[in-house]
Amino acid sequence: MKYEADSLVSHIPRYFTRKGVTAFVAIMVLNVLLFSHRFLPEQWYVFNFLEVIFFFRLSSTLSVRWAALSTLDFTKRLTKTAFFIRFVWVIFSYFYYKWTTGQPFEFQSADSVGYHNEAIWLAGLLKDNKWHVYTTYIGKNYSDLGYPTYLGSLYYLFGDYVLLPRLIKVLLGSLTCLFVYKIGRNNFGESTGRMAGIMAMLVPNLIYYCGLHVKETEMVFLTVWFVYLGDKLIRKRSLKLSDLSWLFVIGALLFLFRTVLAACLIGSIGLATLFTARQVSMISRRIGLISVLVVASLLIIVTPVGDNITEYLKASDQSQSKQMWSFSVREGANKLAHHGSRGVFLPVMLIAPFPTLVYIYDQPNTMMLGGAYFTRNVYAFFVFVALFILYQRKQLKEHVLLLSVIFSYIFVLASSGFALSERFHLPLIPFLLIMAAYGVSQMNRKNTRYYVPYLVLVGLLILGWNWFKLAGRA
Numbered sequence: 001m002k003y004e005a006d007s008l009v010s011h012i013p014r015y016f017t018r019k020g021v022t023a024f025v026a027i028m029v030l031n032v033l034l035f036s037h038r039f040l041p042e043q044w045y046v047f048n049f050l051e052v053i054f055f056f057r058l059s060s061t062l063s064v065r066w067a068a069l070s071t072l073d074f075t076k077r078l079t080k081t082a083f084f085i086r087f088v089w090v091i092f093s094y095f096y097y098k099w100t101t102g103q104p105f106e107f108q109s110a111d112s113v114g115y116h117n118e119a120i121w122l123a124g125l126l127k128d129n130k131w132h133v134y135t136t137y138i139g140k141n142y143s144d145l146g147y148p149t150y151l152g153s154l155y156y157l158f159g160d161y162v163l164l165p166r167l168i169k170v171l172l173g174s175l176t177c178l179f180v181y182k183i184g185r186n187n188f189g190e191s192t193g194r195m196a197g198i199m200a201m202l203v204p205n206l207i208y209y210c211g212l213h214v215k216e217t218e219m220v221f222l223t224v225w226f227v228y229l230g231d232k233l234i235r236k237r238s239l240k241l242s243d244l245s246w247l248f249v250i251g252a253l254l255f256l257f258r259t260v261l262a263a264c265l266i267g268s269i270g271l272a273t274l275f276t277a278r279q280v281s282m283i284s285r286r287i288g289l290i291s292v293l294v295v296a297s298l299l300i301i302v303t304p305v306g307d308n309i310t311e312y313l314k315a316s317d318q319s320q321s322k323q324m325w326s327f328s329v330r331e332g333a334n335k336l337a338h339h340g341s342r343g344v345f346l347p348v349m350l351i352a353p354f355p356t357l358v359y360i361y362d363q364p365n366t367m368m369l370g371g372a373y374f375t376r377n378v379y380a381f382f383v384f385v386a387l388f389i390l391y392q393r394k395q396l397k398e399h400v401l402l403l404s405v406i407f408s409y410i411f412v413l414a415s416s417g418f419a420l421s422e423r424f425h426l427p428l429i430p431f432l433l434i435m436a437a438y439g440v441s442q443m444n445r446k447n448t449r450y451y452v453p454y455l456v457l458v459g460l461l462i463l464g465w466n467w468f469k470l471a472g473r474a
Helices: 014-032 040-064 069-100 110-125 131-138 145-158 165-190 190-202 202-209 216-235 241-256 259-275 284-301 304-329 341-349 364-367 370-392 396-414 422-441 450-469
Strands: none
Touching: 014 040, 014 370, 014 450, 040 110, 040 190, 040 202, 040 364, 040 370, 069 165, 069 190, 069 202, 110 131, 110 145, 131 284, 131 396, 145 165, 145 216, 165 190, 165 202, 165 216, 165 396, 165 422, 190 202, 190 422, 202 216, 202 370, 202 422, 216 241, 216 259, 216 396, 241 259, 259 396, 364 370, 370 396, 370 422, 370 450
């Protein structure tokens, strides 16, 4: 059963995108005036402006142009365009990184190179029939098993070509946009789903990671697929055994990518099943969903995965304190970082992270993505609007799955040492975009008047963040 929202706006108005671009220009100018001794290198200004203009201008333009397309034509256009954008970025970034770093990996590519070398080693072990050596090496650290195994299998079958897994990321990233559209459509109606799919297609963060040798693109794909299937099983009148089986398989795979994320997703399915009793009315569907949850829970309990989750929950505050202290004392660190805590991070988790628009010598990737961070700061406004509208209309219960996924993972992030790390926020982005699209669809004169003041507030937060980054390194 699709949920047809009473949409006021069927496309992304140019008013909001123009104001977003203007705000970024103003913030950049103020940042230059206030921190003139720490200019960004010219190439980061270019990347930052392109990210902002690309996302805002095209999201408005395409949401208007594609509004009249049939559903079939829209899905084809969405996936083909998403594929083309990501393909161009993968090829460009491959040669750009080879030119700037001397290797086809990003700046400070510790994880990327680590995954690459581990995959080469694993491919060699597979050729020698020594898989047991790798399982002994992994031990109980299952959350790091999935991506190296996947990458090593590709290298074993096709050779250690760096471009191959990135081209597969192009396909997975395109399908992610399709799932975002479908989840948005099933929850809030056709026009909202289309806006969400277009924003997912254009948001710089999801594009960027297609060109990196890390696990985020695959993990986000599995996450949105899992939520799509769960939402579908809850809303549809008929139960397909294949959907139920895929839900179980994908949930199991997610434990091999990020354990706490998988736990959040399974818990969210459980909450959605409990609170949307009207939709899950057929006994067969309820039994099917509960069976998946019970089996998943048993597997968590009887395997080391359960121990990993328990250890994380027990040590979350202590681990965060240690991580923040490490951030404040290591070489080139921000000495103020140790003030970070769950209480500090939670209020800004929907808006954060904030862009670094000053020169920090050891953070080239962060400086490169300043514009991408800013898009998150802006579309968070529409997430707040969506949450307020759903609360006002007493419709929160109808979207428990989406809300539970967002807020359970936000709590996990805020309790970790990576609360403001953009890479760890990536699984949230598809669902925040869906909520943002719904927020856009509900814009009227009353709530539009808060948009410019919000941009001013965001500008002040960004300036404060950049001051903080410099003050801690003075």
